[in-house]
Amino acid sequence: MTTIVGVIGGGQLARMMIPAAVNLGIDLRVLAESEGMAAGLAAAGVGDYRDADTVLAFAETVDVITFDHEHVPQEILRALVNRGVRVHPGPDALLYAQDKLLMRQKLTDLGLPVPDWAAVSNSGELAAFLAEHDGRAVVKTPRGGYDGKGVRVVSGEHDVDDWFEALAGDDRGSALLVEELVDFRRELAQLVARRPSGEIVAWPLVETVQRGGVCAEVIAPAPGSAGRVADVAADIAMAVAEGIGVTGVLAVELFETTDERLLVNELAMRPHNSGHWSIDGSTTSQFEQHLRAVLDLPLGATGARELWSVMVNVLGGPAEGSMADRYPAAFDAHPTVKVHNYGKDPRPGRKIGHVTAGGDELETVVYEARATAAFFQD
Amino acid sequence: MTTIVGVIGGGQLARMMIPAAVNLGIDLRVLAESEGMAAGLAAAGVGDYRDADTVLAFAETVDVITFDHEHVPQEILRALVNRGVRVHPGPDALLYAQDKLLMRQKLTDLGLPVPDWAAVSNSGELAAFLAEHDGRAVVKTPRGGYDGKGVRVVSGEHDVDDWFEALAGDDRGSALLVEELVDFRRELAQLVARRPSGEIVAWPLVETVQRGGVCAEVIAPAPGSAGRVADVAADIAMAVAEGIGVTGVLAVELFETTDERLLVNELAMRPHNSGHWSIDGSTTSQFEQHLRAVLDLPLGATGARELWSVMVNVLGGPAEGSMADRYPAAFDAHPTVKVHNYGKDPRPGRKIGHVTAGGDELETVVYEARATAAFFQD
Secondary structure, three states, X not given: OOOEEEEXXXXXXXXXXXXXXXXXXXXXXXEEOOOOOOOHHHEEEEOOOXXXXXXXXXXXXXXXXXXXXXXXXHHHHHHHXXXXXXEOOOHHHHHHHHOHHHHHHHHHHOOOOOOOEEEEOOHHHHHHHHHHOOOOEEEXXXXXXXXXXXXXXXXXXXXXXXXXXXXXXXXXXXXXXXXEOOOEEEEEEEEEEEOOOOOEEEOOOEEEEEEOOEEEEEEEOOOOOOOHHHHHHHHHHHHHHHHHOOOEEEEXXXXXXXXXXXXXXXXXXXXXXXXXOHHXXXXXXXXXXXXXXXXXXXXXXXXXXXXXXEEEEEEOOOOOOOHHHHHHHHHHHOOOOEEEEOOOOOOOOOEEEEEEEEEOOHHHHHHHHHHHHHOOOO | OOOEEEEEOXXXXXXXXXXXXXXXXXXXXXXXXXXXXXXXXXXXXEOOOOOHHHHHHHHOOOOEEEXXXXXXXXHHHHHHHHOOOEEOOOHHHHHHHHOHHHHHHHHHHXXXXXXXXXXXXXXXXXXXXXXXXXXXXXXXXXXXXXXXXOEEEEOOOOOOHHHHHXXXXXXXXXXXXXXXXXXXXXXXXXXXXXXXXXXXXXXXXXXXXXXXXXXXXXXXXXXXXXXXXXXXXXXXXXXXXXXXXXXXXEEEEEEEEOOOOEEEEEEEOOOOHHHOOHHHHEOOOHHHHHHHHHOOOOOOOOOEOOOEEXXXXXXXXXXXXXXXXXXXXXXXXXXXXXXXXXXXXXXXXOEEEEEEEEEOOHHHHHHHHHHHHHOOOO
C-alpha cells in the first residue's frame, strides 16, 4: 500500500505527526513555509502554499496530501483534485473551515444546533441584528481568523465599520458573520476522525479553557459530561463529519449553554489543540489517527488511557532562554508529566509547547499539569 | 542547556529515539552506516563508526555522543573522551558490553550472581570445565556475538575447535568464555537507566521469550514476579549500573533458575528489545529515558500504564510485500494494538518491527499481541 503522506505547512501540527509516522513506517514529507519550522525534520522542501506550481510539484512526490492548516486556496485544492491527487480533507469539506459564513449556512442546512447568526454587509444590517439580541453580538470575519483574531464582541452598529470598509475591497466576500453572544457555562470540544471509506470514530468529549481567545487548558474527559452531553456532542460531530464529508481529524468546538444546550462554535479539519492530550492519554493519538484516516486505513481505538488527562499549553515561553533550559527543574519536580516542545523560539502569546498529565484524581492531575507548564513560563 | 544528541549507528534503536527527541525538542543527529537505514530520517551523515576521523568529525557537531549499538572500538571511544567529548555510556562501561569475558570477571568481582564460568584457550581447558559440569556447557565468543550468534552449546571438548583456531589469529583475545548450562525456568530482563550524576531508575521486571536465540516476546511485568524476585532483579541491575558506571539505559538479561536463583546472562548498554513495550506501556519509554539520561536530565517515572503489556517482535516479515500492505487487515482486527514498523525490508529472521498490546487480562493481551504480529509474518 501507499505510505507517502505529504503535509502542507510545517507548524507544530505537522511536527507532531512525525512520531506517529515514524512508528508506523509512514514516509511523511512536509512542504514548509520556511527553513527552521517546527516540522523541519520532515521538511521535503520550502515553498509557498499559495503558489499552484509549488503545491502541484510537491504533490507529485507523495501519495496523499493533507494539511497543517486550512489556508491553502480553494483553486489550488481543486487543481490538485483535478490532477487526480488524493487530498484529505478535500476542497469541498475544507471550504467550511475556510469560510465561517458558509460553515454557519451548512450547519443550519444540516439541522445542527448553532448560535443565532446572520450575514451582515453594513452597519444597518448589524443594527437590526443587535436590536433583536439585547444590543450585543459577536462579529467575525468569515476568513483568516484564528486564536481570537478576526473576532470582536460588539454593542454598537459602528463597532466594525473598519471591517465593513475592508470588505468592500475584498472580492472573495461581501459580508461579515454576526452571531448572538451565547451565554455559555463552558466550552467543549468533540474530536472525531473519518476515513474516506466512511468509518468514523470519536474520542471522549473534552472541556477546553480559553484565555484571551486562545486555548489554555484541556480536560479529558469533560467533567460531568458522561451520558447525555457526551452522546449529543458525539452525534453532532459525527453529523458534521458525514454531512460535510470531512476526511482526517475534525474538531468541533462547542458551547455548553447555561440552559444546557450544545451549540457548534467553530470547526477545524486537522489535528487540533483540543486533541493534544490524546498523544499521551488515548490509545490512538489524533496524529496517528489523522495519518490512518488520510491513508484510508482502519481507525484506531480512541479510549482514554487514564481516568483524567489534562493538557496545558506553554504560551509564550520563558522570558530568557529556552524551554529546555527549564528541563532540569521541571523534570525533577514532575517525573510523570509528559513535556512536548515544538522547537519554536519563545515569543509572547506563541504556542511553543504543551504538557500533559494523567491520573485518577482530577485535582491532582490539574495541579501536576499546571505546575509543570509554569516552569516554562514566567 | 545543550540538546544536540549524536547517535552512532542508524538501526531501529536510533530510529525509536526520534519520536522521543521530537517530543522533547531534542536535536537528534545520527551517524548512519549507510543510506536508507531505519533511522535515516535523523541521519546527519553516513560514515564508518570504525574510522576515528569520521567519528571525531561527527562528534564535533553534537553535544553528547550515544549509541545504537556497542561496536564502536575502544580506541575511538577513548579518543573521543580525550578530546573532551561527552560519551554516554563511556568506554569504561562499554568495555563490559563488548567483551563477555571481562563482563563475567567484573560481575564476579562485584559479587553478583552469574553462572559458573571460565576462560578457556584450548580443548584441554574446555575438557576440564565439561568434566566439572556433567559434560555439557555453553561456549561464547567474547566479542561480536548477538541474537544467538557466537553462542554454541557443547558436549565435547572439540566442539569449538574452529573458534580456538580463529582465536589464534585474533590479537584482541586468546580465550573463549565457557559457562555452565543453566537449568532455567524462564528468562527475565531488568531494564534500568542511570544518569551521569548518579540517579538510577528501574522499570518493572519483564519476562522475555527467546526463539532460536532471538527475543520473540516480552511480558511486562514478568508474571508472578511481584515481591522478592522483582526486588532482587532490580537490586542486581542497579548494582551493575553503579558498579560499571553505566550511563543511559542498561538491560540486564537474567536466568530464573529452577532452584529459584537469578543469574546474570548478558548486558546491553543501550535501549533494548526487552524494553520496547515501554514506548506504549510505561509513563516514560526507554528511548525518552535514554535521551534524558545521556543529557544528564532528571529521569522520568517508570511505572506501567497497563496492568499487562505484551510486546511481540515482527521477525522476518511478510513473504511478499511490506508490513504496511497488511495494515488494512491488521488494523481492522486489532484497533487497540500499537504497531511499530522499522522501515526495513523483510528478510528471514530480521527484526523489522514489533507490536505492543496492553490491558487487564494477560491471556487477552497475549492473544491480541500475537494475533496482530501474525498479520505481518507468514
